[in-house]
Amino acid sequence: xxxxxxxxxLRIKNRIRKxxxxxxxxxxxxxxxxxxxxxxxxxxxxxxxxxxxxxTRDKDISSASGNKTEKAALVGKAVAEKAMKAGIETIxxxxxxxxxxxxxxxxxxxxREAGLxx
Numbered sequence: 001x002x003x004x005x006x007x008x009x010l011r012i013k014n015r016i017r018k019x020x021x022x023x024x025x026x027x028x029x030x031x032x033x034x035x036x037x038x039x040x041x042x043x044x045x046x047x048x049x050x051x052x053x054x055x056t057r058d059k060d061i062s063s064a065s066g067n068k069t070e071k072a073a074l075v076g077k078a079v080a081e082k083a084m085k086a087g088i089e090t091i092x093x094x095x096x097x098x099x100x101x102x103x104x105x106x107x108x109x110x111x112r113e114a115g116l117x118x
Contacts, residue, residue: 013097020094021045029079029091029111029118031104038072038103040079040111042091052082072103076110083116090117 003011022028022045032039041053056062056071064074083091091111098104112118 009097011097016094016097020092022092026090026092027051027083027088028094029116030094031096031098031107033096033098033103036068038068038075038107040075040107042079042083042088051086051088052079054078054082069103069106072106073110073113076107076112077114080111080114080116084114089115093118 020028022043024044024046027042027044029040029042037056039053039055039057042051043049044051054061054075056068056075058075058078061071061074061078064071066074093108095104095108100108108118
């Protein structure tokens with residue numbers, strides 16, 4: 001039986017989540033990519049709380065010019081800046097079953113440029 005693209009991604013996501021989890025000292029950066037938008041949030045899995053979040057739907061990012069990959073880098077920078085204000089410097093990156101390529105890679109590199117370590 002052939003899996004759909006989404007079923008395959010969810011299998012990969014579950015495999016990643018067995019290993020990657022966020023603590024208070026090193027929270028997890030979770031990425032969700034839709035066809036139009038990209039979302040990132042930094043989560044402490046122990047308490048189940050979102051520390052910071054950003055997406056291409058935020059006013060300052062949605063009004064910026066550029067393609068989806070360039071906007072993903074802006075999302076990475078925005079979420080990293082919010083995390084730095086909250087006192088977080090190191091995270092574990094959860095690509096959510098997506099390939100580390102294109103928009104996901106751009107988001108990660110944007111977060112690294114803003115000072116996050118992972």
